[in-house]
Amino acid sequence: MDRLATAWAIFQGLLLEAIPFLLLGVTIAGLARWLVPQGAWIGRLPRHPLLAPITGALMGFALPACECGNVPVARRLLASGAPLGTAFGFLFAAPVLNPIVLASTWAAFPDQSWLLIARPLGAFLIALLLSALLVQLPEGQLIESSLLAERRLSQPLSSIGLLERGVGQIGSQISAPDPSRIERPQLSEVLEQSSREFLDLLALLVLGCVIASLVQSWLPRSWLLAVGSAPTLSIVALMLLAIVVSVCSSVDAFLALGFAAQVTPGALLAFLLLGPVVDLKLAGLFTVLLRPKAIGITAIVACLGVLLIGQWVNLWQL
Amino acid sequence: MMRALLLQLWGWMVVWSVHSGRLDLLLAGGFHKLVSASGVALLIAGVMVGLKSRKRKESVSWPWLASAGMAVLVLVVPPQPSFSDLAASRPQGLLEPPDLAFVLPPQQRTLTDWVRLLRSQPDPDLVDGNPVNISGFVLKRGDQPAQIARLTVRCCLADATPAGLPVSWPLDAKPKVNQWLKIEGQMKVETRQGQRVAVVVPETITPIQRPKRPLEP
Numbered sequence: 001m002d003r004l005a006t007a008w009a010i011f012q013g014l015l016l017e018a019i020p021f022l023l024l025g026v027t028i029a030g031l032a033r034w035l036v037p038q039g040a041w042i043g044r045l046p047r048h049p050l051l052a053p054i055t056g057a058l059m060g061f062a063l064p065a066c067e068c069g070n071v072p073v074a075r076r077l078l079a080s081g082a083p084l085g086t087a088f089g090f091l092f093a094a095p096v097l098n099p100i101v102l103a104s105t106w107a108a109f110p111d112q113s114w115l116l117i118a119r120p121l122g123a124f125l126i127a128l129l130l131s132a133l134l135v136q137l138p139e140g141q142l143i144e145s146s147l148l149a150e151r152r153l154s155q156p157l158s159s160i161g162l163l164e165r166g167v168g169q170i171g172s173q174i175s176a177p178d179p180s181r182i183e184r185p186q187l188s189e190v191l192e193q194s195s196r197e198f199l200d201l202l203a204l205l206v207l208g209c210v211i212a213s214l215v216q217s218w219l220p221r222s223w224l225l226a227v228g229s230a231p232t233l234s235i236v237a238l239m240l241l242a243i244v245v246s247v248c249s250s251v252d253a254f255l256a257l258g259f260a261a262q263v264t265p266g267a268l269l270a271f272l273l274l275g276p277v278v279d280l281k282l283a284g285l286f287t288v289l290l291r292p293k294a295i296g297i298t299a300i301v302a303c304l305g306v307l308l309i310g311q312w313v314n315l316w317q318l
Numbered sequence: 319m320m321r322a323l324l325l326q327l328w329g330w331m332v333v334w335s336v337h338s339g340r341l342d343l344l345l346a347g348g349f350h351k352l353v354s355a356s357g358v359a360l361l362i363a364g365v366m367v368g369l370k371s372r373k374r375k376e377s378v379s380w381p382w383l384a385s386a387g388m389a390v391l392v393l394v395v396p397p398q399p400s401f402s403d404l405a406a407s408r409p410q411g412l413l414e415p416p417d418l419a420f421v422l423p424p425q426q427r428t429l430t431d432w433v434r435l436l437r438s439q440p441d442p443d444l445v446d447g448n449p450v451n452i453s454g455f456v457l458k459r460g461d462q463p464a465q466i467a468r469l470t471v472r473c474c475l476a477d478a479t480p481a482g483l484p485v486s487w488p489l490d491a492k493p494k495v496n497q498w499l500k501i502e503g504q505m506k507v508e509t510r511q512g513q514r515v516a517v518v519v520p521e522t523i524t525p526i527q528r529p530k531r532p533l534e535p
Contacts, residue, residue, distance in 0.1 A: 003400070003403055005397075005398045005399060006399045006400050006403050006475075008395065008398075009344060009397035009475055010399070010404075010474075010476050012335070012392055013344035013345055013474030013475040013476055014475075014476050015392075016332065016335055016341065016345060016349075016353055016474070017345055017349055017353070017473060017474045019332060019356050020349075020353055020355065020356035023356045024356075191363070191366060191367060192321075192367070192370065195321050195325060195367050196321065198363075199325070199385075200381070202328065202385055203381035203382055203385040204381070206384075206388050207385075212476070216476060245477065247474070247477050248473060251346075252473075254472035254477075255472055255477040255479075
C-alpha cells in the first residue's frame with residue numbers, strides 16, 4: 001500500500017512539473033500560428049536533407065522548454081507543411097539544444113568541460129540520424145493520420161502524390177498557394193485549436209506519467225546503478241534509467257550529478273542524451289505526431305545511437 | 319462549453335495543489351512559481367474558451383474525460399508518499415555542497431549539510447565530538463541499521479535522492495520507519511564493518527510532524 005501511495009505522489013509530481021512546459025509549448029505553437037500565418041515563413045525553410053534538420057535543431061534556442069513543450073511546436077511545424085527534416089531536427093535536438101538545458105548542464109558539471117560539448121553535439125548527431133532515417137519512410141507510414149490530413153491542407157498540391165490527394169482531377173492544373181492570400185487566423189480560432197491540442201496532449205501526458213510512476217516505484221533504481229563500473233552494462237543501465245525516470249531535460253543534469261561518480265562517463269552521457277528523446281512520459285505524446293512504426297524506429301535507433309556514442313566516450317575517457 | 323469546463327478543472331487542480339501546500343511535498347521550490355502561473359493561465363483560458371463557445375455543443379473525446387477523472391482524483395486524494403519506501407530503492411547521492419555549509423557552526427548544519435560535509439571530507443575524526451541538531455525521517459534499508467535521512471530533490475519526487483546519516487540508537491529507542499524525528503546529540507566515530515565512520519549519538523530524540531517543506535535542494 002505504501003508503494004502505491006508513493007507511486008501516486010510521484011505521478012502528481014511528474015504531472016505538475018510537466019503541465020507548465022506543455023502549456024508553454026502549446027501557447028508558443030498557437031502564437032506562432034497567429035503571428036506568422038501559415039506559409040509565410042514555412043516556405044522559406046531549407047528542404048536540403050542536411051540543412052533542414054540542422055535548421056530545426058537550431059530552432060531549439062528559440063524555445064527554452066523541455067521535451068513536453070517541444071511536441072506541440074513540432075506538431076504545428078508538421079501541420080503547417082514544414083520540411084520533415086526541420087520538424088524532426090527540432091523535435092529531437094531542441095530538448096537539449098536550448099539555453100536552459102545547456103545552462104543547467106554547465107551548472108551541474110562545471111568541471112567536466114567534455115560533457116558540455118559532448119551533450120549538445122551528441123543530441124545534434126542523434127537528431128540528424130533520426131531525421132535522416134525517418135524521412136526515408138513515406139509520409140503516410142510516418143505521420144499520424146489526423147496530423148497528415150492537416151499537413152496535406154498546407155502543402156501545395158504539386159508536392160502531393162495523385163493517390164494521396166483525395167481531391168482534384170487528373171490533368172487539372174496544379175498551382176502553389178499564393179502566400180499573399182494566406183490570412184491570419186482569428187484569435188478565437190487559435191484559442192479553440194490550442195485548447196483542443198492542449199487537452200489532447202494532456203491526456204497522453206497523464207498516461208505517460210501513470211506508466212512512469214508505476215515503473216519507477218516497482219523497479220528499484222539501485223539495481224540499475226549496481227552495474228556502474230562495467231563499460232557497456234553501465235550505459236545500458238543508465239539508458240533504462242533515463243527511459244523510466246522521465247524527468248524534464250532542463251533538470252536531468254542535476255539528477256545525473258547524484259550518481260555521476262558511480263557510473264562510467266559514457267553511461268552518464270547516455271543518460272543525458274536518451275532521456276530528452278525517449279522516455280515513458282513521452283511515449284503517449286509522440287502518438288500525436290508519429291505512427292507506431294515510426295515511434296518504434298525512433299526508440300530503437302535512438303537507443304542504438306546513444307549506446308554507440310556512450311561506447312566511444314568510454315573508449316576515449318576510460 | 320465542455321472544453322472550457324475541462325480547462326477550468328485542470329486550472330483549479332493546479333491552483334489547489336499550490337494553495338494546499340502539496341507542491342512542497344512534490345516539487346523542488348524553483349518550479350513552484352511556474353506551476354502557479356500555469357494554473358492561473360489555465361483558469362483564464364477556461365474563461366476565454368467558455369465565453370467564445372457558450373452556446374455551442376461540442377463533442378468530448380473519452381481521453382479528455384479519462385484525464386479529467388485523474389484531475390478529480392488528484393484533487394480528492396492527496397499525495398501521501400512513504401519517504402522511506404521511496405528512498406530504500408535508491409542509492410544515496412548528493413550535489414556539490416553549497417559553500418555556506420562548511421562555514422556554518424556544527425549545531426546549525428542540517429542533515430544534508432552533514433552528509434555533504436562527510437562526503438567531501440571523509441576523515442570522520444575531524445568531526446568527532448561536534449554537536450548535532452538535525453531532523454529527518456527514519457530510513458531502513460534491508461538488514462542495515464536504521465538511519466536518519468532526508469530526500470534531496472532537483473525536479474520532483476521522481477528524482478528524489480536520499481541523504482542519510484548512521485545513528486547509534488539508544489537501547490530503549492525503537493525508531494519506526496518513516497517517522498520524523500528531531501535529534502540532538504554529538505557526532506562520534508565508530509568502527510562499523512571494519513570502517514571508521516561518523517555516527518550520530520543522540521542525547522535527545524523527539525518525534526515531530528513532517529515539516530511543511532520536507533524536501534531539500
